[in-house]
Amino acid sequence: MHYLIIGNSAAGVAAARAVRRADPAGKITIVGDEPYPYYARVLTSYYLGGLVPRERLWLAGEEWYSEQRIQLITGRRATAIDVQRRLVTLDDGTELYYDRLLIATGAAPQQIDVPGSNLAGVFTLRTLDDAAAIRKFARPGGQAVVVGGGLVGIKAAEGLHARGLKVRLVVSSGRLLSQALDDTGAELVRRAMAAAGFTIHLREDVIALEGHEKVTGVVLRSGAAVPADVVVVGKGVRPNVDFLQGSGIEVDRGVLVDYYLATSIPGIYAAGDVAKAYDRAWQNRRLNAIWGNAVEQGRLAGLNMAGHQTAYRGGIGQNSLVVNGLGVISGGIVNPPGEGYEVVTRLDEKRSCYRKAVLRGRRLVGMVAVGPPLGAGGFQSLIGREVKEKYIASFLDGSFTWAMVGR
Template sequence: MNYVLVGNSAASLFAAEAIRQQDTRSEITVLTADTYPFYSRCLTTYFLAGDISQSQLALRHVHTLQALQLTVHYHCPVTGLEPRKRVLFTAAGEYYRYDKCLIATGASAVSLPVPGSNLPEVFTLRHLEDALRIKKHLEPNRRAVIIGGGLVSLKSAYALLKQGLRVTVIISSGQILSQMLNPEAADLLQAHLTSHGLTFQFNQDVGAIEGSEHVHSVHLRNGETLPADIVIVGKGVLPNTQPFSSSGLAIRKGIPVNEHLETNLADVYAAGDVAEAWDRIHQIQRLNPIWPNATTQGRIAGANMAGHHLTYSGSMGMNAVDFFGLRIISAGMIRPPSAPPWHHKDTLSRSTTGHPHYQRLVWKNDELKGFVLVGNTERAGVLTALIQSERPLSQTVQQELQNGKRSRVF
């Protein structure tokens, strides 16, 4: 049996480990455009901030990776797939035969289509190489503009603030983290970040990044110009499906997979940010590009490639951050429909340190479908388990959860 894994992030690593648990002899080949061994993309902004070292980004110790007996080809982007011949093609003109293939190519950062976006101090942050390039420009009191109000943008802003830069975040909407937080929770985080020196401009779009050879300003469409020495663009990601566009592989926004992580092509699986899997909350197939989903999908896909018939129960949106000591976790449905059977309840208090303690629980009938926790996140594990259980809860238990009491539900 010859396994080929395309990509070397979380889904690919967990797939390789699952395969090796069942099959210790067959060849596992990893083809990747990347430069570095398996590392945590989630932590690159903390590396940028100086919170952790580069070595701490590694997902596994080198001896653990050696024990997996992987043949890894770096700087080896896949450019095509021929399913009838079971062959993958690379940019170098090489080809690799497979019996079982996993597509775990992840996603790429969206660039900003405005004049000046090709200047050397304009970056996206997706890979370790990006973080290393940005790190060379981090000098105290330099002026940074972050474009976008999503998670990568705010984590980048946090990193640059910690490195002593003056940071402004430009957001085209009226709220930060609109995919992760409801407006009330977002306002609490915004106030916290503002108190630490971050500047926000809402409902603004960038018209151009100005400079002859180097960045010197960002021009907004309302006519305002912001001085800038460095620009980081965080406008989302797109799944890396391009290499497979003429292969017969079904592609929508990403690559649709069934409950076993199989694509429409025989013996070709997909997992991670590139895969459109079942979403247990929204009850549709959709992209859900977060780390926990990638690891679970990779593990199940790998096990199935090695002969199991495991079922993936579905993805769920979930994110956790810590900005200057304020912890936030959200999961599942954050902004429910306003009509029954959906309903939600919010509570807000303050800790002795002045940090907000905010909670939103979202219900569909008597089932917990989502939550937002700001400040006190100790119960995130319990709440996540309740969402995944899809079990109705009594009014007593619902009230206990809403009041922050330790429920006997388990």
């Protein structure tokens, strides 16, 4: 049995580990588009800021692949899949046969299409090479502009700030973390970032980048022009699915998978940021580009590829970060789209503490915790389940513990 895995990050490596445990004799090949073994992409902003050294990014060295009898092909991308012949074509023309195939190609950063976007000094932050390139431009005391106020943008801003730059965020929506927080929680985060020295432009867009060969400034829709030695675009990501055109694999922004992470073509699975899988808060398929979801999906996809039928209970959109000492945890449906939801909140502005629970009937579907994290992680894990009133009350006052569940 030949297991072919396209993608050498969280989902792909988790799948390979699961396959090897389930099938010690099977042949495993992993294809990665970067020239490196498995590393922690979630730490690239910390590497950018000098908070984590390069050597701490590695999660598996070349010796691990050898020990696990995994063939690793680096620096190559898949360009096509022939599902009839069970062949994957790479960008150098190589054709790889498979018995079971996992699509774990992840997602690519969204770009901005404005005059000057091709100038030197304009980046996205997704990979180790991105972070290394930004470090060369991001000199302490310089001016940085981050385009986007989501998790990617804020992490990039924090990395640049830690590196000693003056950082501006340009955010098109009316609040930071618009997908992860509501207005109240986002305002607490904005205050914390402002207190740390960030300049934040809400309801604003970049319409042009200025400079000759290298970026020197940013023009905003309001007409303001601000200096910039480096610009980082953090406008979210899009799944890497272009190479699937004509394959017959069903795609709706991401690769559609069932409860077993199987695609519409027998023998082919998908996991991670590229997969549109079951979301237990929304109770339908959604894209959740989260490292933890990718690891879990990859693990289960690997087991299923090896014949151990194991259902995926579903993931959720979730966020966790610390901004100038202010903790932020959120998950599920934080901004209900219509009627039928119950929202319970508690706010202590003096302590910059805010908590929110979103319910649909007795089922917890979303939560927000800004401030001390007491009990927030455990409460988040209840999303998708029916919860008792005492769980909600204890979450709001910070006394929730997992030991309460089942009493």
